[in-house]
Amino acid sequence: MSEQPVTLGRPKDEKTSVDILAATLQLVRLHGYEAVSITAIAKQAGVAKQTIYNRWSTKADLVLEAVFKETGRIAAAVPDDEQTSCQQQLSLFLCNVFEHLSYDARVLAALIAAAQKDEAFREAFKKGFVKPREAMLIDILNRAQQRGELSKHRDVSILSAFVHGAFWYALLQGDALNSELAQSLAAEIFWQG
Amino acid sequence: MSEQPVTLGRPKDEKTSVDILAATLQLVRLHGYEAVSITAIAKQAGVAKQTIYNRWSTKADLVLEAVFKETGRIAAAVPDDEQTSCQQQLSLFLCNVFEHLSYDARVLAALIAAAQKDEAFREAFKKGFVKPREAMLIDILNRAQQRGELSKHRDVSILSAFVHGAFWYALLQGDALNSELAQSLAAEIFWQG
Numbered sequence: 001m002s003e004q005p006v007t008l009g010r011p012k013d014e015k016t017s018v019d020i021l022a023a024t025l026q027l028v029r030l031h032g033y034e035a036v037s038i039t040a041i042a043k044q045a046g047v048a049k050q051t052i053y054n055r056w057s058t059k060a061d062l063v064l065e066a067v068f069k070e071t072g073r074i075a076a077a078v079p080d081d082e083q084t085s086c087q088q089q090l091s092l093f094l095c096n097v098f099e100h101l102s103y104d105a106r107v108l109a110a111l112i113a114a115a116q117k118d119e120a121f122r123e124a125f126k127k128g129f130v131k132p133r134e135a136m137l138i139d140i141l142n143r144a145q146q147r148g149e150l151s152k153h154r155d156v157s158i159l160s161a162f163v164h165g166a167f168w169y170a171l172l173q174g175d176a177l178n179s180e181l182a183q184s185l186a187a188e189i190f191w192q193g
Numbered sequence: 194m195s196e197q198p199v200t201l202g203r204p205k206d207e208k209t210s211v212d213i214l215a216a217t218l219q220l221v222r223l224h225g226y227e228a229v230s231i232t233a234i235a236k237q238a239g240v241a242k243q244t245i246y247n248r249w250s251t252k253a254d255l256v257l258e259a260v261f262k263e264t265g266r267i268a269a270a271v272p273d274d275e276q277t278s279c280q281q282q283l284s285l286f287l288c289n290v291f292e293h294l295s296y297d298a299r300v301l302a303a304l305i306a307a308a309q310k311d312e313a314f315r316e317a318f319k320k321g322f323v324k325p326r327e328a329m330l331i332d333i334l335n336r337a338q339q340r341g342e343l344s345k346h347r348d349v350s351i352l353s354a355f356v357h358g359a360f361w362y363a364l365l366q367g368d369a370l371n372s373e374l375a376q377s378l379a380a381e382i383f384w385q386g
Binding site: 106166173187 | 381
């Protein structure tokens, strides 16, 4: 039996992709979505433009993947913890999302804007970004209904639209997204007379 | 005493403005916000470009005013009617807004997108469009609290953000805005255990 590790995938190619994604996020944060070009990203990552076009069809696809990875890292699903009420879980989830948005708010707003001009991009954005985050929130609300912390008669999809909508609304108007807002949103969703 | 009517304002100038606004709305609906130029609007309205620039600084300002006037006409405040519950008033208000959006959804989405690139435009959009509509909704919710149809302990500004946010969220994702959604949103806002 050999002690040599089995080589899985294509590590050199993977490192190139990681470098390109990191360069993309860095430049988009510095200059905004509109101002960044594939040329500038290639230069920053130290690769040929064709290397980028071999992996992503458009700047939008590349920026979407860079932002998705970052969002997945910071604003991941909240684990189900029996000691934590679902209202607190929702508040925590929103605090995580808002922490990401504290430095990527303009990036995300520019992606939402770009999605208004291009239906294919809007669908990609919905599938890769919007729907996974909706699923995380609906998980919390379903759990709350199972635990008896939220009435079974409430419409979970509408409550999810309330929460996501309220922070998109604030984001797109340049309003503050902070832990106070996270707590207020969670409190109104779980309000009981 | 003369029987001659007193001439108020500058009717000829006013008609020119009305014509320009009508041409703007017509072209923006046909071709979308991005594709329309001041040149095309001037041609459609039968005026010189300078006539437009004498009245509006930018295409964005002109389109905003055209859309504000249309929104004000269709999605105006709901009158306070004691026979109608505040939940029904909210539902009716949203049906009016959604009726306007049934043909101007892409125009509004493009304006929200344009506001992401230009802070001055975002402030103009907030002041002229967003805030007046928030005030109408908050009026309904305050009225509901006075009537005892909504608990005085609820945070009216968060509930307003829920409603506006939910339909912006649907609008920006190209989802349907219809009377069913209007009723569901109103039902969840006024939900009582």
